[in-house]
Amino acid sequence: MIKMSQAVASAVLVSAGLLCAGLPGGTALADSGPAGVTVEGSRPHITVVGEGSVSTTPDIMRLDTGVEVRRPTAGAAFTAARTAAADLTRALRAAGVAAEDLRTDELTLGPEFREYPTISGYRATQGVEAVVRDIDDADDVVEAAAAVGEAVRLRGISFELSDNSTPLRLAREAAFKDARSRAEQYAKLARRGLGRVLEITEQSVTPPTPVLGFAAAVDRASISPGRRDVSVSVRVLYELE
Known part of the structure; x- marks a missing residue:
């Protein structure tokens, strides 16, 4: 039109x-x-x-998601974040997202303070961007990500044209x-x-x-x-x- x-x-x-x-x-x-x-x-x-x-x-959806964990030590937080991110990636793949349409867009690790300089633990994150090329699959992909567990974070979505x-x-x-x-x-x-x-x-x-x-x-x-x-x-x- x-x-x-x-x-x-x-x-x-x-x-x-x-x-x-x-x-x-x-x-x-x-x-x-x-x-x-x-x-x-x-x-x-x-x-x-x-x-x-x-x-x-628009015929493409970009899902901005990832994982966030907190553990007593830096090594435990980093390992937990990497494990959760792998679970998230597998869930997105199972929902129909191609491997080349998955991208790591964030990786952080740092201390959290109860009262500076006393460290209360460590926080680790890993972000994943998923490109959904069939809008009809959008709900299934979001649901698959949310079902991975409490470490998952859904930050938002955007839409665009492939051509x-x-x-x-x-x-x-x-x-x-x-x-x-x-x-x-x-x-x-x-x-x-x-x-x-x-x-x-x-x-x-x-x-x-x-x-x-x-x-x-x-x-x-x-x-x-x-x-x-x-x-x-x-x-x-x-x-x-």
Whole structure:
């Protein structure tokens, strides 16, 4: 589904005649907002900015999880964390996560103090990021991680697109169509014909930003990726006839 945004576009008509004599009907050209001006000799041009946005559904989930343990000694804490992390990895693999989609993203070991400098014990953590490439498996993966034991920590999830090339292409088409429509309107207001395209500049591309959050797997299919927008802004320079 393509949605056209209402972002502000800038348009300026420039020529030797327009600058000296004003627009047809005796109204002088006034610009109350930002604008770009391009002049080649006495030929008029118009610069517009068009925007296009495409709504799409993410198809990948990233699960940020890990383990955390506390033990009286550093060695015991580290060993317990490594064991718990191995159990977590096996559970994620059994739930369908591929080995190459598992990544260790944290490994810590340090003392905890009852009252400084008295050490009360040691805390060890190991983080694991799991990439779930089938959203339908999201609940099963989260449940498998949570079932490993009390050492497991579920920190959150994010969603993204595995391939944003198609929505980007559609957003570019929408942005260019928007720019054309704006240019035609301004050309008509200036009593001119819209000529050839002289320059196209892609000003900005906004891919779907990963949105963080966490939904506990209480009911089946409780985790939903929602929808995200892919947006493109394009600046187009037209010649006026």
